[in-house]
Amino acid sequence: MHYHSLGQIPHKRHIQFRKPxxxxxxxxxxSTEGFSDTYSILYHCNPPTQIVQVGDPYSIAPNVxxxxxxxxxxxxxxxxxxxxxxxxxxxxVLVNDDCKIILAAPRKSMTDYYFKNADADEVIFIHExxxxxxxxxxxxRFEYGDYVxxxxxxxxxxxxxxxxxxxxxxxxxxPITTPKRYRNQFGQLLEHAPFCERxxxxxxxxxxxxxxxxxxxxxxxxxxxxxxxxLNHPFDVVGWDGYTYPYAFSIHQFEPxxxxxxxxxxxxxxxxxxNFVICSFVPRLYDYHPLAIPAPYNHSNIDSDxxxxxxxxxxxxxxxxERGQITLHPGGIPxxxxxxxxxxxxxxxxxxxxxxxxxxxxxxRLTDYAMNVEDQEYYKSWLG
Numbered sequence: 001m002h003y004h005s006l007g008q009i010p011h012k013r014h015i016q017f018r019k020p021x022x023x024x025x026x027x028x029x030x031s032t033e034g035f036s037d038t039y040s041i042l043y044h045c046n047p048p049t050q051i052v053q054v055g056d057p058y059s060i061a062p063n064v065x066x067x068x069x070x071x072x073x074x075x076x077x078x079x080x081x082x083x084x085x086x087x088x089x090x091x092x093v094l095v096n097d098d099c100k101i102i103l104a105a106p107r108k109s110m111t112d113y114y115f116k117n118a119d120a121d122e123v124i125f126i127h128e129x130x131x132x133x134x135x136x137x138x139x140x141r142f143e144y145g146d147y148v149x150x151x152x153x154x155x156x157x158x159x160x161x162x163x164x165x166x167x168x169x170x171x172x173x174x175p176i177t178t179p180k181r182y183r184n185q186f187g188q189l190l191e192h193a194p195f196c197e198r199x200x201x202x203x204x205x206x207x208x209x210x211x212x213x214x215x216x217x218x219x220x221x222x223x224x225x226x227x228x229x230x231l232n233h234p235f236d237v238v239g240w241d242g243y244t245y246p247y248a249f250s251i252h253q254f255e256p257x258x259x260x261x262x263x264x265x266x267x268x269x270x271x272x273x274x275n276f277v278i279c280s281f282v283p284r285l286y287d288y289h290p291l292a293i294p295a296p297y298n299h300s301n302i303d304s305d306x307x308x309x310x311x312x313x314x315x316x317x318x319x320x321x322e323r324g325q326i327t328l329h330p331g332g333i334p335x336x337x338x339x340x341x342x343x344x345x346x347x348x349x350x351x352x353x354x355x356x357x358x359x360x361x362x363x364x365r366l367t368d369y370a371m372n373v374e375d376q377e378y379y380k381s382w383l384g
Contacts, residue, residue, distance in 0.1 A: 006203065007208070009239040040241065048234070051229070059225075061223035062223075064365045064366070064367055075370050078166065086106040090102050094307060096362045097173070100170070107164075110157040111157075113217065115158075116217060119152065128164055129164060135235070136155055137246060140204075147249045149271070168309050170358060180272065199253040201247060210236050212233075217229070217234070261292055279357040280355075286349055293346060297336065304331050306327075312354040313352040340384070
């Protein structure tokens with residue numbers, strides 16, 4: 001990300017910055033990669049370290065099902081039951097040591113607690129619903145099609161406007177960044193990038209809550225939830241600046257890269273994680289060579305697992321696709337368009353498909369949530 005600032009900050013870092021009553025604001029340096037990468041500096045009304053009480057932790061480790069079959073999978077994501085509570089609604093379906101792919105359908109806002117994921121950066125894709133995320137950096141509104149990117153360790157609350165919400169959440173055990181090939185040496189997005197800084201929405205409306213009490217945090221660390229009660233309100237920041245903060249980017253702002261013949265999946269890449277990528281498939285013109293075949297060619301997944309989350313529209317390479325459906329094509333076997341879709345695509349001028357793709361470079365494991373919503377016959381769908 002690039003530099004941003006909100007609220008009141010002193011003219012130089014690590015110097016005295018006093019309140020109107022003469023006492024010091026409490027400076028906090030926030031980074032996710034030690035002292036060697038991007039960071040922000042926040043100024044709190046009160047120390048962010050004062051713990052009142054610690055509760056008993058409990059495990060939220062995914063229940064992995066050791067199914068030995070190497071085959072294409074299809075999950076009906078919208079069949080997962082909504083939950084009132086946001087944390088209880090988060091149901092991991094595909095996991096490995098680098099990332100977790102989670103589905104959530106929360107019906108209510110987080111009002112009586114705060115959440116901090118100390119394990120992973122998060123990308124929350126908003127499939128259905130509107131609302132805002134409140135954090136110590138300010139307010140970030142979201143709506144259909146938004147990616148909300150949250151650095152690990154960010155204390156936040158998710159507020160939804162209605163009970164009807166569907167979220168795709170990707171947890172990353174490494175930083176989430178924009179693709180390196182789209183940035184210059186200073187971090188600026190280059191001219192050939194499919195989006196630019198103007199498309200990225202940063203936090204606004206910094207609210208300072210100088211309050212004492214007993215504020216409940218749920219902190220996620222090593223797949224455990226640790227209940228903590230702090231003396232001070234977590235959103236007591238009067239100002240901050242830096243390069244590490246939550247932001248939003250709409251999939252509708254992604255500008256597709258097209259060509260005379262079919263372009264490979266990397267042209268759809270939107271984010272980079274450790275050993276995985278996130279891509280956006282958006283409405284676009286098809287290839288314009290006179291003999292072009294718009295449908296993708298068959299390709300062998302040898303070194304990666306391919307996951308597609310179907311959002312909306314028509315998918316020219318797949319039959320019988322539903323909103324919220326997830327397909328997993330594991331590494332080691334080839335995959336390609338369904339029978340008949342290649343010929344059908346010839347002569348088509350454009351597509352209105354909308355999907356999120358996650359390619360991982362280590363195998364994904366299915367959880368019990370995934371097995372409960374799997375279409376057991378999907379692997380036979382190439383027989384015609």
